[in-house]
Amino acid sequence: MKFANPWRPTAAIAAVGLVAASLLTPLGCRPTKRPAAKRPNTGAASQRDSRGLLDSIVAQLRTLPESSQLELTPPAVVLDARSSADGEEIQGILRRRPDGPFEPANLITVPRGNAGFRKNVKPGDIVKYYGVPDEATQQRLEATAEVDIRTGQRDYSTADVDVLTFDAIDLTVAQVLDDNSLLIVGGFPNEDEAVRKIEVWRTVDSRMEEIQREWGAYVARREPPLEWHPSADEASLGQLTERLNQWLRQVGAAGKRADAGAWKRPTLLETLPESITSGVDLEPYLADDELATGYFRPYESRLVQGATWQRDVSRWARGGDLAPLAVARTLFDWVTLNVQLVEPSQTPPRWPWEMMLHAQATAAGRVWVFAGLCQQQHLTAVAVAVPVEGGDERLLVGVVEGTELRLFDPVLGAPLPGANEGAIATLAEVQADDALLRKLDLEDESYPLTAEAMKNARIGVVADAFSLTRRASELDTKLSGDDALALSVDVDGVAKQLGEVKGVGEVVLWQQPIQTLADKLAAKPSERRQAVRDFLPFAWRPQLWRGRLQQFRGVHQEADVKRNVLDETLDDHKAALRYFMSRKVRPSEKSLEQQKVPEEKREIYRAARTLGTLFLALLSYEDGAYSVAIDWLDNPAMDDASAAPYKPLVQQLRARSLEGLNQLDEAADVLDKIEGPMAPGAKLRARRLRERAVGAEEALGDEADQDAADEP
Template identity: 25%
Template sequence: MERIMAQRQVALQEKTRQDHLGETVSLLDQYVVLNEQKARRQIAYHANQWIRENAARLKNSADNNDDATIPKIAQSLGEMIAPDAMEDKILRPEFTTDDVPFLRDANTFRRVVAWIDSPVRDDLLFADWLAGLRKSSAENADSDDDLTPMQIDRLQTAMRLFDWTVRNIALEPETLQPPTGLQIPPMPPGIPFEGPGFRQSDYQTLWRGRGDWLQRCGVFTQLCMQAGIPAAVLATQSDETGRRTPWCVGVLVGEQIYLFEPRLGLPIPGPNQTGVATLAQARKDASVMRRLDVAGYFDYPLSRSDISQSVALLNVHAETLAPRMKLLESGLTGDRRMTLWVDANDWAEKFDAVPGIAGARIWEIPTINEIYARGMELVAERDPAFAFWYRARFAVMESNDSSANNLAKGRWKHLTGQFVDDEIEGESGARTRYLEQRAPEFEIDDLRINVELQKQYGLRRELGVEPAQYDAQLRQMQDFMRLGKRTATYWLALVQYDDGRFETAHNWFTKRVLDQDQRSYWEGGAVYNAARSSEAAGDIESAISTLKTDRNVADHGNRLRARLLDKTLPTDKPESSDSSESESTATEEVTDADAE
């Protein structure tokens, strides 16, 4: 009888035990609409409670490591992170509120991966090449020279993640010019104001939908990590100074590293401009790098000799090496599964084993971003004018009052693939949220003179506020509304594309985003995506024409894509209006043959 009562007691405890892992993931999914400070405390609490409740089981599991030490590869961050801070980040056994942004980032990236790994995200330029790989693999199943079907699947997933990154992260210049009149704060050596790569985090790049090419590298490698695919930023290294200069992303599949160039928005084409080049091919065949030139327009800065040796830079945070992250990850299964921990030493060894890789280390950009962000916040606390510029740029989607931020809610729905309304739950999808953000122009214009409209938007003139000051606030609100409207318009066009509505997407990009009366910083991304929409709808010649408009920082990559698309057209088509590119390709073929 006592044994039966004990069993019942255990069963009752199990039934009433709170699902702390479920609460953790649920809070991460709701993060955008929660009070951030409260959410951080709750998430850290539930993660720690799960660790405590499962302490006995975890102690005997393969994921437990009571004798953990700081991994050797973490030493590459020693110049930027103090020893005690490094030990705290990696070896601290319990979760704190400082860990929550890392968990939020991992959850967001894994939610993106969950829906974009599908055929609608295939880049049609490489469809025949992938089909050829599968055919060769089936015909030569016993050959070590061909990728296995599983490896081809992983490569295809990486290609989908890259293509989504290029389409959804609008390309910015490496360095942004600050507004006229803004006093630039003193910067540490080697960290220029608004410099490349580190001016925003990978999460912010994903959330804001724009960034420079190094930030595209960050987003792509984070997506690969959540898909379980080893990826690293490849960098050349100066023999004189030791300076490392990133040039592309390498994805490790089997024993080969496949090359993806986020600055160009293309996988680096293989020999004869077919497929995705491997590092081995780029080191052997000079034409692989040479054909990244666009004759008369752009010269690619690197050649075969320049990339003969590269360093693999792993885009991981110190927290990614922490045993507590490994323990928490072990409990995340099924729909909750996400990558929180990687064996960075193992990744480094695998990359280092590939010919042409001269060592692997942790990429310093994420750590520099943390230092930069802390510094900017300190400056903003002291300088109201700087604070306004620093925070107002993205206030339309990163407002402190997140519960009232319709654009932020729409963005979360977009990033998680929830485009349509959920009538059962009564939840609006991304499409509806974005449409609601598109206030009519006359309404925006009337905001300064219509008191009732001001009330609808929660605006009121406080006691002691001068009329001129209140009018300035209203003008600022008008600017935010227009930015929010144009951002929502651009993102809505992207939703149409990802929903397979290519003609509708093209109309939105060309007639709404590129409307001369609705100018915005989304124009460059809209030109590229309008071309991709034409391409997906089967209008290749229109896509080529759009890619050659030469209107933005992505022109080099756009012209390369136009050249690759031109090769897919029937040979009896009318002669291209830009014959110089075709002639240059023919000349390269002769030159390459002579070189051999």
């Protein structure tokens, strides 16, 4: 069966739902990605469906920054499956009015009768009519449709592809006729006899009101406990969750029909303390059916997004390094420079993506972020907990290299020194030679670890609840090439690998990621308020969010592989610079004072300006523009009270920039002024810089002496 394409009278569409390749839309209509309605498929058709859905997921993951809504008055959904009469999708048919056979097709009716237009819809609302194949589907049409030798045109009814995802055409409501029929403004030459998914949206008065409702519900009632962040791309993330779950159904990896036997509960899960796993809130997240056949939860799409950040950062930050240990060293240095060390009392429980976004983390957080970067580069990084006096533990992070475990200290922001200059110590080496650890002693403070203590180190495999699920494994095994993502962790396999590593004793599942999930589910009001306060600059200044995402992605025009994105993103870091420098992110103090807003909002705007300035300095440093980085750090925006929490990071970045300018003594002086948890690492680096400066002076003196000796 075929039906006419209402946007192009000459085009024909097959019963499978294929639409003409050059589909025309009315003036002013704007496509918006949304998944197609559910459709049972089996065999080859089902495989094509799942492949097409996966293609659309990949395309969406590539362009998440571009999905950011930069306006604060976007349309909001007022009618969809969530608000329909029966909880199912609303599907409509576009026809002419019975009493107007020669008029344009401008009547939408809902055969199922579940719309409730009278209650929810009013003139001027936007109807999103999902009747246009998206770009990925269109490309598959072009690739598989046969060409009619008589006309030279493609016959799309011969295409070997199912329509999997659609773009929406935005139509304006002219009149609501009854609960299940309405008229749209204008219309189309032809009717569309196919049943199409529809949604109704409305332009809200203010995005800020919507943001306030979202974070208000979280602060007051912890609803929802995990995915409350009103980011500029939250609508796209919701769409991603929906598509991921459609794909899971297609491949039979979730729900009642999924084979639970295809997943095995990790043995290492049993090493978690009962005090964590027995929590009523946490228990559903670790249940067998959830891990084996569960669907993607909304917060997990954010974790997937965070994994793309880690993948992209790990690619461009490593530079030309290819040797695994060199890559690990470079990635650890990136974490040290970009993620300020803070005390646990200074931060609410955070995921790694939040730590990267806010540029702050505890020692455990630095370990977690670093482990994620390593995972994307196929390196195994583990948490190393070493007992110290008083019953506490000092946390290190180790990277597996064959049968050795190379050690890094997230507090010092430096690798543990080996016996040879520039070498990174292994676990076995520091267990056998305490002198290696004594290299980290300061004049007024001894390094807290000893060789004897290192013999009792407990190794923690890094994995959160999501990374243990079958759905994470299903997705990361299907992503390849430049789109590859490491999402799942075979914790038992890592434990087996560690059994071959020298010096390794007890191996457990590191409890920090699971504990973070538990802490978020039970977050205290004070923690929720701080989490919201920290996030609001990114919500109220979406350009700041967009710039941060492009800063992480780091695609450059000269890269070998181009993304299918807008031209401005062909150099993400330059685009990020523009967003961070925009008047929205960095308004003048005079303009802020003139705004008629409460002082509380003005403080949020100042915080956004501070963060934008800090990110500009970081980008300049990454580009090797050390003097420019210092200029940004000297900008008056960094004198605002909102910059105070970032003072150690600012000082460290200033010192690194001076070091890049070969002003070693000046850099050391700045490092010596750092206070708080980063002070020991700063003093250690200052000492090394002064040693380098002395060595450089001696080398110059020797060279001068040699030149003098060579004179006749």
